[in-house]
Amino acid sequence: xxxxxxxxxxxxxxxxxxxxxxxxxxxxxxxxxxxxxxxxxxxxxxxxxxxxxxxxxxxxxxxxxxxxxxxxxxxxxxxxxxxxxxxxxxxxxxxxxxxxxxxxxxxxxxxxxxxxxxxxxxxxxxxxxxxxxxxxxxxxxxxxxxxxxxxxxxxxxxxxxxxxxxxxxxxxxx
Amino acid sequence: xxxxxxxxxxxxxxxxxxxxxxxxxxxxxxxxxxxxxxxxxxxxxxxxxxxxxxxxxxxxxxxxxxxxxxxxxxxxxxxxxxxxxxxxxxxxxxxxxxxxx
Numbered sequence: 722x723x724x725x726x727x728x729x730x731x732x733x734x735x736x737x738x739x740x741x742x743x744x745x746x747x748x749x750x751x752x753x754x755x756x757x758x759x760x761x762x763x764x765x766x767x768x769x770x771x772x773x774x775x776x777x778x779x780x781x782x783x784x785x786x787x788x789x790x791x792x793x794x795x796x797x798x799x800x801x802x803x804x805x806x807x808x809x810x811x812x813x814x815x816x817x818x819x820x821x822x823x824x825x826x827x828x829x830x831x832x833x834x835x836x837x838x839x840x841x842x843x844x845x846x847x848x849x850x851x852x853x854x855x856x857x858x859x860x861x862x863x864x865x866x867x868x869x870x871x872x873x874x875x876x877x878x879x880x881x882x883x884x885x886x887x888x889x890x891x892x893x894x895x
Numbered sequence: 896x897x898x899x900x901x902x903x904x905x906x907x908x909x910x911x912x913x914x915x916x917x918x919x920x921x922x923x924x925x926x927x928x929x930x931x932x933x934x935x936x937x938x939x940x941x942x943x944x945x946x947x948x949x950x951x952x953x954x955x956x957x958x959x960x961x962x963x964x965x966x967x968x969x970x971x972x973x974x975x976x977x978x979x980x981x982x983x984x985x986x987x988x989x990x991x992x993x994x995x996x
Binding site: 723724726727730734737738741742744745750753754757760761764767768770771772773775776779780783784787788791792795796798799814815817818819821822823825826829830833839840846847851852856857860861864865868872875876878879880882883884886887 | 896897898900901902903904905906908909910911912913914915916917919920921923925926928929930932933936939940943944946947948949950951952953955956958959960962963964965966967968969970971973974975976977978980986
C-alpha cells in the first residue's frame with residue numbers, strides 16, 4: 722500500500738512538474754493553457770492522495786473547469802498568434818529572471834532542510850474525516866462565517882468589475 | 896518508501912519557483928496570469944499537505960478561500976487584458992506603459 726501510494730505520488734508529481742515547466746516554456750499561449758490544465762488535474766490527484774476529497778473535486782471543477790475555460794476563451798477572443806509576433810527582449814533579462822528563481826528555490830529548499838518542530842495535532846478528526854464535504858461545510862458556517870460572507874461580496878465586486886472593464890471603451894487619451 | 900511532508904513541500908517549492916520564473920521571463924500578459932495561478936496552486940498544495948499531516952481542517956479552509964480569490968482575480972485580470980488589447984492591439988507587457996504618462 723505504501724509502495725503503491727509512493728508510485729502514484731511520483732507519477733503525479735512528475736506530471737505536475739511537466740505541466741508547470743510546459744506552461745512557462747511553450748511559445749503558444751494555447752499550449753501553455755493546456756499544460757496548465759494538465760498541471761491542475763495532476764494536482765487534483767495529489768489532493769486525493771492527501772485525503773482531501775472535497776478540495777480535489779473543487780480543484781478539478783473550479784480550476785481545470787471554470788478558470789481555464791476563462792483563460793482559453795480570452796486567448797481565442799483576442800486571436801493571438803504565436804508569440805514570435807511579440808518582440809522578445811534581450812536575453813539578459815531572461816537570464817536574470819532564471820537566476821532569481823534559482824536563488825529562491827535554493828532558499829526555500831534550505832529552509833525545508835532545517836529541522837522544524839511541527840505543532841501538536843489539534844483535532845480528534847482523522848485526515849479522511851477532515852477532507853469530507855460535511856466537515857468542511859460545518860467549519861465554513863461556524864468558525865469561518867465572516868470570511869465566507871466577505872468572499873461573497875468579493876465575488877460580487879469581481880463580477881461587476883469584470884463587466885464594467887470589458888464593456889466600457891476605456892481609453893486614456895480621450 | 897514512505898511519503899513525508901517534505902516531499903509535498905519540495906514539489907510545492909518547485910512549482911512556486913517555476914511560477915516566479917515565468918512571471919519574470921515571459922512577456923505575454925495572459926501567460927503571466929497563468930504563472931500567477933501556478934504560484935497560487937503551489938501554496939495551496941503546501942496548505943493541504945500541512946492540513947493532512949497536522950490533522951487540522953483550517954488549511955483546507957484556507958485553500959477554499961484562495962481558490963475563490965483566484966477565480967475573482969482571473970475574471971478581473973482577464974477583463975483588464977481585454978480592455979488593454981482593445982486599445983493597444985498587444986498583450987506584450989513591455990509595450991503597455993500607460994502609467995508612465
